Amino acid sequence: MKKLIIFIVFMFLCIFKVNAATEPPLLYGNLTWNIENIYYYVDSSASNYASIIAKSANNWVYTGYGYNRLWPNTRAYNISNAAMDIYGYSSVDGSNGYTIFFARTNGTTGNIYQVNQNSTNWLFSEIYLNNYYLASETDTNKQATITHEMGHVFGLNENNSNPYSIMCQAASGRAVYLVQQVDNNAFNRKHP
Amino acid sequence: MKKKKILIIIIILVFCLATGATYYFASRNIETNKEPNTNNQLDENNQEIRLEYELTREADYVAVSVEDLYELVDLVFIGIKKHDVRTYAKNYGMIITETNYSIKKIVKGNYDNDNINIHYYGGYVTLEEYKNSLTTEQAEKHELNTYSKEERLSKYIGYAKSEKMIDSDVNQEYLIFVSYDKVNNIYFVASDAYGMRLINNDLSVYNLDTKTYEKINYNLK
Numbered sequence: 240m241k242k243l244i245i246f247i248v249f250m251f252l253c254i255f256k257v258n259a260a261t262e263p264p265l266l267y268g269n270l271t272w273n274i275e276n277i278y279y280y281v282d283s284s285a286s287n288y289a290s291i292i293a294k295s296a297n298n299w300v301y302t303g304y305g306y307n308r309l310w311p312n313t314r315a316y317n318i319s320n321a322a323m324d325i326y327g328y329s330s331v332d333g334s335n336g337y338t339i340f341f342a343r344t345n346g347t348t349g350n351i352y353q354v355n356q357n358s359t360n361w362l363f364s365e366i367y368l369n370n371y372y373l374a375s376e377t378d379t380n381k382q383a384t385i386t387h388e389m390g391h392v393f394g395l396n397e398n399n400s401n402p403y404s405i406m407c408q409a410a411s412g413r414a415v416y417l418v419q420q421v422d423n424n425a426f427n428r429k430h431p
Numbered sequence: 432m433k434k435k436k437i438l439i440i441i442i443i444l445v446f447c448l449a450t451g452a453t454y455y456f457a458s459r460n461i462e463t464n465k466e467p468n469t470n471n472q473l474d475e476n477n478q479e480i481r482l483e484y485e486l487t488r489e490a491d492y493v494a495v496s497v498e499d500l501y502e503l504v505d506l507v508f509i510g511i512k513k514h515d516v517r518t519y520a521k522n523y524g525m526i527i528t529e530t531n532y533s534i535k536k537i538v539k540g541n542y543d544n545d546n547i548n549i550h551y552y553g554g555y556v557t558l559e560e561y562k563n564s565l566t567t568e569q570a571e572k573h574e575l576n577t578y579s580k581e582e583r584l585s586k587y588i589g590y591a592k593s594e595k596m597i598d599s600d601v602n603q604e605y606l607i608f609v610s611y612d613k614v615n616n617i618y619f620v621a622s623d624a625y626g627m628r629l630i631n632n633d634l635s636v637y638n639l640d641t642k643t644y645e646k647i648n649y650n651l652k
Contacts, residue, residue, distance in 0.1 A: 266489075282566065284523070318568045328522040331610035332552065333503065333621030337490035339524075341573070351573045352484040355591045363572075367523070372493050384491050391489040399640075410495040410622070 262421040263390065263398035263406035265429050268340070268360045270394055272322040274308050274430045278315035279389075285327035285368055288385065289314070291378055292325060295385040299393070304423040308430050309393070322363050323392045325385075329370040335384040335409055336368045338391040356391075364392040383416035384409065390422060394429040398422075482555060484588035486526065490595075495625040497636060497647045500608040504621050506540035509630065509651060510547065510607045512599045518554035520564035526589060528554035529617075535604065538649050549609050551597045551620035551627065555589025558582070594639060597624050604630045606651070 279296055281289050296312040315321045340361035342354040354361050366388040373381050383405065390406050398404040398421070399411035405422045407413040418426075494503040501507055510532035518528045529550050534542065562575045562583060570576065575583065590596050597620065599605060608626040609618040620626040629637040634651045635644035 282523075282569075318572050324569070324572070326523045328525070329614070330522070330525075331504075331612050331619045331621065333494060333500070333608075333610070333623070333626055334490040334492050337488045339486060339488045351575075355485055355487045356489065357487070365523070365569075367525075387491050388489075397489070408491055408495070410492040410499060 260421060261398065261401040261404070262428075263401075263404055263425040264396040265425060266356045266391070266394050266396050267358055268354065268356045268394070269429060270322065270364070270392060271342075271360045271362055274393075275310045277309060277312045277322045278320050279312065280315050280318045280321035280324045282324065282326045285325045287370075288325070288327065288368055288373075288381065291382050292385055295382050295389055298382075298386055298418050299389055299426070302418040302420075302423040302426075304418070304420040307423055307426050309426070323366055323389065324363070325366045325368065327368050327370055331371055332369065334369055335372050335376075336366060336388050338364050338366050338388045340364050366392065379416040380409075383413060386416065386418060387413070390418075390426075393426055395422065395425050398425075480555060480587055480589075482589045483558060483586035484561075485591045486524075486588060487591045487593060490623065492622045492625065495622055495640070497606075497628075497649075500621055500626055501539060501649065504539075504608045504610045504626070506542055506609050506611070506618065507538040507649075508540075508542070508547075508607055508609075509535040509538065509604060510549075511535060511604050512601050513546070514601065515554070516548055518556055520556045520561045522564065523569060524561060524565055525552060526554055526556055526561070527552060530599070532605075532607065536651065538606070538651065547609075547618060549607065549618045549620055550612075552623060553590055553597045555587045557584050558586045558588055559584045561588045595623050595625070597627050599627060606630050606636050 279292065281292060293314065300309050300312045318324055340354045340356045341351050341363050342359055342361045343351055351362070366385070368385065373384065386405050395406050397408055398406035399408055401407055401421065402412045402414040403419055405413070405415055405418050406425070494500045513531040513533055516529040516531055518526065520526050527550050529548050531546060531548050533546050534544070558575060558578060559580065562570050565573065578586065592598060606628045608621045610621055612619050625639055630651070631644045636647050638645050
């Protein structure tokens with residue numbers, strides 16, 4: 240009987256391991272900006288998040304789960320040097336924040352245009368943080384949203400089946416606020 | 432002793448299976464999902480408008496299930512789309528459409544009228560209107576100044592078609608979740624298409640994630 244219980248517990252742990260190890264899918268497109276020269280820009284509308292944004296950015300560099308090529312992922316004060324620009328807004332639109340993607344019409348020249356991240360590479364991204372919902376959230380939940388959105392900039396898709404991935408949406412029960420092993424693995428698949 | 436050996440073998444087998452399953456599930460998720468680049472919209476006369484720029488986004492929604500949306504918003508109703516009122520850009524490039532709906536039944540909240548104008552992310556605007564919603568630095572980075580004003584007034588930017596973006600039809604019934612925006616005195620749809628769901632004849636509601644119609648726990652009759 241004792242052995243049977245041990246066996247059942249072991250089976251449960253194994254099944255849990257399957258869930259916890261699900262890595263974020265990748266967006267079809269990718270960030271074409273040199274991943275070893277990434278900076279972010281914070282618009283005055285998002286300046287109240289600056290210290291938390293810095294923590295999120297640092298977490299993507301130093302994940303605690305081994306090496307990735309991201310560097311330095313620090314703040315730029317000139318928008319043209321940044322691979323991601325961060326804005327704040329307020330709306331009852333049901334989202335903590337979102338990311339949009341931009342590329343040039345013919346690769347390296349021509350006008351910047353917004354791009355479908357599931358079909359095209361992008362040159363830079365914009366992250367929008369919604370003050371309406373985030374204002375009442377804890378700093379760790381704010382950090383979770385910002386880290387999640389940065390994951391999109393780096394080419395990671397939603398990972399809603401795994402609450403222990405930063406790429407799980409808040410609405411799907413995200414239980415972490417830091418980059419996890421599965422997220423770092425996905426990052427490394429996208430930027431080997 | 433023999434039993435112990437069998438137990439160890441079973442444990443090893445389960446471990447191998449679990450590891451294999453982990454690899455399998457992880458591998459499945461490595462597959463990327465490519466969507467067609469539609470790059471066009473229909474205007475009010477059903478004429479195709481070619482978009483110069485296409486806009487898509489990835490959002491971190493607060494609520495997506497019917498139950499969570501019901502808790503989140505101020506007003507839930509069954510509405511029938513009547514007509515678009517206007518499309519405008521604000522907040523650093525968000526494109527928003529205002530649409531008129533007739534209210535068939537209120538499921539949550541109060542609203543003293545048979546018709547309601549609601550706002551949601553969707554539609555298209557001219558590059559000029561879009562540019563005017565950006566900061567100076569943002570407009571420069573987007574290089575919109577390389578277009579003449581005449582070009583900016585004649586070219587369009589809008590949202591790419593996507594299952595998460597609202598794409599509603601006239602005279603179609605939807606279960607709609609909106610919150611009241613006190614600052615702008617408007618009702619806004621929560622969580623994009625999660626907040627505007629198709630309803631079947633048997634009052635089952637469309638689930639974007641499972642792509643099926645499901646019965647819900649609220650009285651829609």
